[in-house]
Amino acid sequence: MKNQIAQFCEQIQQAVEQKSLVKVSLGNYQGNEPALKNIYIRLVLIKNIEKLAFTFRYKTKDIVKNFDLAEGYKSIAEWLEEGFKVATLMSTESDWQYEALKNGKVILKQKTASVIAKPSLEHDKEKKRLIKPTEKAYLVDLKITDEQGNVFKNAQDKYRQINHYVEILSSLIKDSAIENLHKVVDMGSGKGYLTFALYDYLHNTLGLKTQVQGVEYRQDMVDLCNQFAQNAGFDGLSFTQGTILDYEQKDISMLIALHACDTATDDAIYKGLQSSAELIVVAPCCHKQIRREIEKNKAQNELKFLTKYGIFLERQAEMVTDGIRALILEYFGYKTKVFEFISDAHTPKNVLVVGIKSGINPKRQEEILQEIAQTKAYFGIDYHHLERLTQLSK
Ligand SMILES: C[S@@+](CC[C@H](N)C(=O)[O-])C[C@H]1O[C@@H](n2cnc3c(N)ncnc32)[C@H](O)[C@@H]1O
CATH class of the missing domain: 3.40.50.150 (Vaccinia Virus protein VP39)
Known part of the structure; x- marks a missing residue:
């Protein structure tokens, strides 16, 4: 599993470097954090520095935290090890689907990109x-x-x-x-x-x-x-x-x-x-x-x-x-x-x-x-x- 998680995170890193990252979603959470359902991750620019913006979606609220890139990749790997069973990486180059099955098998698949428009790096919360x-x-x-x-x-x-x-x-x-x-x-x-x-x-x-x-x-x-x-x-x-x-x-x-x-x-x-x-x-x-x-x-x-x-x-x-x-x-x-x-x-x-x-x-x-x-x-x-x-x- 660790191997596929590392590969998945490498793909995220590559997408960030190529400025093609659209978003990463982590789902099917089975860990210990109460009421946590999903995490959505985007690349944002804060004071001209690239960060990964994590939206932690809980049952009744969202919490947003920004991480430095290295810290963000590490955190994604940890969340996958600790309870998220499904993850999707969407980039304008290709999508990647990660899934940890009940029988212990882990699947990592590359798919055709579902979004081709380049994402904006602006904090788009204004609206x-x-x-x-x-x-x-x-x-x-x-x-x-x-x-x-x-x-x-x-x-x-x-x-x-x-x-x-x-x-x-x-x-x-x-x-x-x-x-x-x-x-x-x-x-x-x-x-x-x-x-x-x-x-x-x-x-x-x-x-x-x-x-x-x-x-x-x-x-x-x-x-x-x-x-x-x-x-x-x-x-x-x-x-x-x-x-x-x-x-x-x-x-x-x-x-x-x-x-x-x-x-x-x-x-x-x-x-x-x-x-x-x-x-x-x-x-x-x-x-x-x-x-x-x-x-x-x-x-x-x-x-x-x-x-x-x-x-x-x-x-x-x-x-x-x-x-x-x-x-x-x-x-x-x-x-x-x-x-x-x-x-x-x-x-x-x-x-x-x-x-x-x-x-x-x-x-x-x-x-x-x-x-x-x-x-x-x-x-x-x-x-x-x-x-x-x-x-x-x-
Ligand atoms: C750092 S400012 C924060 C102001 C505001 N709460 C904000 O976050 O923008 C702290 C304010 O608390 C006031 N303050 C500090 N101690 C106080 C006290 N014991 N009683 C009344 N006002 C106090 C100060 O005059 C100051 O305007």
Whole structure:
């Protein structure tokens, strides 16, 4: 089987090099990834670099990830070894059909090309974007588009990011059991790019009457965003000046916080927990509190060969901080997901921690407390900010 997989991947590589690749599809999945059905792979150009764009099609959502070419070929081979039984390579030169049969035989066949038009390497998602660029006062105010709805060249990345966030939030909303999305709060809303786009999607695409609020301590941003909301006629969207921790209302159904610095993300999660929000979605940024703890206490563990390097220490602080956040969410009855939501070519702050309210499990709570205690001891952490806010530790 390995031999045919290697040959299949060589054909893909050749098609990429000849610029004849149309697409690769992997199907008949029998592996362990829950709800995964297919993977579709295309060649795309991102900032003039060729990448393989993988669309992972799950039962209820699609996730797109871009890989460097070598990494992409390797990944295709691994997915074929680990569970996809059928694969098709379509190129303008010829098609290739790979099939692993039940009796262990593997077939690799070359066929006549079914598509002869040269594929475009452009990111062609424009037509499928949830946030269309035309006739949106807020996109003009935010300097993403001109009055005619043309996305400015220097705002292409931002526009794609906004759409990507909304796509992710849209599938999280659909996957969760939220019945009444009456209020969304965006903590540390900044200039409000996502807040506006989410409001637009909820009201104008889903037809909901959700109240959306941004919380931000910079008065200038709050004033600007309130002005833009008024210009757009978004009656249910408002921005409030204040700190996240001072936010008193406890009727949030979905809480988001994107790149709220350091412990501001903990404050945001805490507010979500206090409200028993159905959905808590945070993209953390800078993990100084835990990094300081690790550096201060210098716990002696097997990882010191890594953490003597600043960059690894930073990554470790990030994983430990967000890992404990996920555990605390789980403790309070949230099903958790942690995933990369945007290519690190756009921003290194690309991890999303998601909590979907599901129900408390007392047995699991005991285990979680132990897991947190052990983790803290191992890494030399006296406290984690969210743990303190939620009074899981003094
Ligand atoms: C990096 S910006 C992100 C803005 C926006 N969420 C986005 O992703 O475009 C972080 C914003 O959070 C605000 N912020 C940070 N800590 C905060 C706190 N504790 N309370 C209120 N706002 C806060 C900052 O003023 C800043 O505008």
